[in-house]
Amino acid sequence: MRQRNKPWADDFLRENAHFIIPDPASKRGRWADVFGNSNPIFVEIGTGKGQFIAGMAKQYPDVNFIGIELAKSVIVTAAQKIMETNPDNILLINENAEELESIFANDEIAQLYLNFSDPWPKNRHEKRRLTYYTFLKRYRNVLQENGELIFKTDNRGLFEYSLVSFSEFGMTFKEVNLNLHAIEDPMNVMTEYEEKFSAKGQTIYRCRSVF
Template identity: 70%
Template sequence: MRQRNKPWADTFLQENKHLVIPEAQQHKGNWNKVFGNNNPIHIEIGTGKGQFLVGMAEQYPNINFIGIELAKSIVVTAAQKIMESPQQNILLLNENAANLREIFADGEIACIYLNFSDPWPKTRHAKRRLTYYSFLEHYEKVLTPDGELVFKTDNQGLFEYSLVSFSHFGLKLKEVNLDLHAVEDPTNVMTEYEEKFSAKGQRIYRCRAHFSQN
């Protein structure tokens, strides 16, 4: 998701450290203390404008949510959205998902959401896809033994690639949905992209998976 550069972003982040947590690595293994409770922790990699996080936090007040986003301008937009909400169970990190294991301890996360990730369609960029095996290695470590990976996209090519990637890595698929909105799942919280694409009649694909030892 591209957004215009916000020259005041650094100042905003400095003024809102209670929401966008700086130096996230210092909290590795202690994120429940940051939230002040022992509720399960779910993370979304790639926050968009924050709509998914706010919707999930409202629907599941006894779960802690952390949004991870590398682009500073997007983090700011998501933070502004969250600040408009009364929900207190959301935090944001301006971090690279490649550093996931430096931020979270093994088994610290109960669920990981990958929503409408960049498909990186060129073969030479495959390792940048969030469902590439090097990312799956990180997910496997930080997830709890019964942890779940939930992947949603409108991109059929990325979905097919991801299913193969999951299979090769040894993940077990709990759900493979080729037309999510056709089943009218009442628990589904839509992202901004999802609303846009589904309004155009595009299919939304979703799968839920867990690692084979779980």
């Protein structure tokens, strides 16, 4: 869905540079200093409107969360929602996931989330999928040993593709769930899309894996 342009987004980003980090590459290897503690860092790529990361930060107050979102019109909406509760364990980054290794040092992230990523269904767009092997290389480098990659989607084609991609990359599966909501996982925090899709009866898939 195309997001409506927000002409005030640039001003909002500048005014909230303490929360939406304007030069994340300068913090590479120093994110613990930015948060002011040594708590583990969990990263969500494609944070959308912020419901998931806000819920996770509330559920896990001893974890630092960083949400990465490319679209300015989306990240400012997420920031407005999150800032209502003034959390001290969330930061946002307006950046492309391709820059992940410029933003984080090797082994700096404890856990990484991909939630309802764009499936890019056409074959010619395969390289844009966030579970394509070039992205997996980036994730492997920034994740700590035994750090998990957690992937959720409603798109069966993307899920199947991703399982093959993970397997060919040599990753180990800790969970492959073909109907997440059937197990009623009390620790699962839903995204906006997840609530919308599940309410319509669509199946939600989840995979947890390590490099």
